[in-house]
Every structure is written in structure tokens, then in C-alpha cells.
Amino acid sequence: MNRVTVLLCLLTILVAIQVKGFGAENYNQEINMAELAVTKADYRNADVHFDIAFALNKQPLLKDIENALVVSIYLNKNEKAFKYAYDLASLGVGAPYFEKKFIYAKLKAEPGWNSLIRKAQNEKLRIENVNFALLSELKRMALDYDKIMATPILNLGPESLKDLNNSKREIEKRLLNMFNEVGYLSPYKIGASIEHDTVITDPIFSNIIKMHYCDLASRQFYFIDQDALGDFLLVANSQGLVDFAYLQKVLTNKKIQELGLPSIVTSGCFYYACNFNNQSFDQTNEKRRKSGLEPIGDYVEKLKFNIFNPYNAFSIGPDINSRRPNCFVSAVPNPFPGCQLVCAIPGCTDSRELKN
Incomplete structure (x- = not known):
């Protein structure tokens, strides 16, 4: 009987692991469908896909909750909008996040507004106190x-540069140890990171992750195939704890480069998608599909949505603000x-054209 019980327990664990992985992949697919619906102003369809996604992942990414909230506002589903707003409030976005964002102005006239603001104030204080x-x-x-x-x-001697680099490495090691001890520090653990009161931004430790590829002693920014921090974050991504777009920003890692969409560049008055990975778009697409990421074509559709709807x-999709070109530069047909x-x-x- 004991042997049967142990076997059943093992089977349950294996099934749970498989379901979790499958759920994470399906979550990404449903979010992709919701975002594509948004680009077409098909908010009802987007609402359906957000519902399915959130049923798969009980701790959705903050940007996904925020997008679902905006969809609910556009559909005049105020009760649902407040539910999502409460979810964000519980993650410490703070009261100004709601008070200052124009998109939430419609909710101010609703009976639940004052309660939401109190919730946002109290939750931010609670998170800061608990995680002080x-x-x-x-x-x-x-x-x-x-x-x-x-x-x-540039003017530091070899020993001073070595000491500085060692101090840098010590901080990076502390961050990795912190992750290993308590898990990935998602907003569900330490609260949301907010800039200018209204913008949900990258976690406070992001620069440490991004610049750990920079070696001060050799004055080089090096590319590596694999590293412990990169592996840790890839696992966190597979668990739905961190967005792949975030990994693209902070990791100089072969796995990320092979999965990521080729770089978006500008030349003159044109946007281009460029592949610098020595592989075809089809090869990149296949690797993305196996990792639960959206096809490149869908990514480009989201890019176009942001280009033609800058405000x-x-x-959703890539941030184009950092890619605004100087429009008065001669375009190169294929840069x-x-x-x-x-x-x-x-x-x-x-x-x-100006010359003509």
C-alpha cells in the first residue's frame, strides 16, 4: 500500500509539473491573441483572451493586468475594471498611479473610486513595511x-580597476544569492516599480543584471553563451514570473539572442526588422514557437500598432520611444x-524628398 501511495504521489507531482509548463506556454499564447485583438480594436475578443490567460496564470504579469484593465474601461465593464484595478493596487502601484493617469478618469465618477484609492495607499505602505x-x-x-x-x-591604474571590478562582481553575486534564497523578486514579492507615479517600470535591480556582462578590468562588454543569472531568469520566464521582452533588454545571452526578434532599426523614414543571428527568420520563428513566444509576424504587427498609435x-509590443529617428536623414534602401x-x-x- 505504501508503495502504491508513493507511486501515486510521484505521478501527481509529474502531472503538476507538466500542467504548469503547459499552462505557462498557453498563457503566452492567450496574451498574444489578446494583444493582437487590441491592435485591431477588437476589445471584446481581447477581453475573452485575457480571461482565459488569467485562468491559466494566477499571478499574471503587471502589464497584462494593466492592458486588461484598459480593455474593460473601453468596453464599459466598470465592475471588471475595478477588479483589475484592485489587483494592481494590491501590488503597490500607489494611489497617484490611478489619480494621475488620464485613462482612469472615467472610473473617478464610480462609487468604488474612493475605496480603490484607499486600497492603493494602504497596500503600498503595507508592502514597503513588510519588505523594508x-x-x-x-x-x-x-x-x-x-x-x-x-x-x-580611463585614468585608473590596473590595481584600482581590479578593485572596482571586484566590488562590482560582489554586488552581482549578492543579487544572484538573493534570487537563489528567496526566488525571483517579482512584484508579487516586493511590489511594483513605478516611475513618475504612473509608469510601471523594470525592477530596481535591472541595471545590475544588464551590466553584469560588462568587465571593467578588461574594459569590455562581453557576450557569453550561458551564465547562472541568465539560466535563472529563463526558468523564471518559463514559470510566467518575468516577461521575455524584459529578458531581451537585460541579458546578453546566446539563448536570448536566438529566441529574440531581430533588432528593430531605423534608417531615414523607415523601420526595419534586422536579423543579426546568422539564421533565417523562419529558423528564429521556429525557436520562438517552441519556447511559447509569439511568431515574428505578430511581433511586427504590435510594432506597427505602436508606430501608428504613439499615444x-x-x-504591448516593442517600445519605439527609444528608436525615434532623425527624420531628415537620407534613407538607405536596405541598411x-x-x-x-x-x-x-x-x-x-x-x-x-526635401531636395525635390
């Missing part, structure tokens, strides 16, 4: 790290080998 020691340490680490990275190194209320034209930039005038 951890958050304080993270802030100190981030501050010390930024000071190290801002140090002029939209959603957080690099392996590039595909995405679209022309609205309102942009090519310098060659």
Missing part, C-alpha cells in the same frame, strides 16, 4: 552599483544584410 529590509538592501545595492558604473575608469493607452522593411514612419519626410 529587503527593499532597503536592494536600493543600497542599486545605488552602489550605479556609482561604480559611473566611475571614470495609445496599452503596453544591413538580413533586414526587412516594416513600414514608413508617419509624418516623416526623407531628406531626398
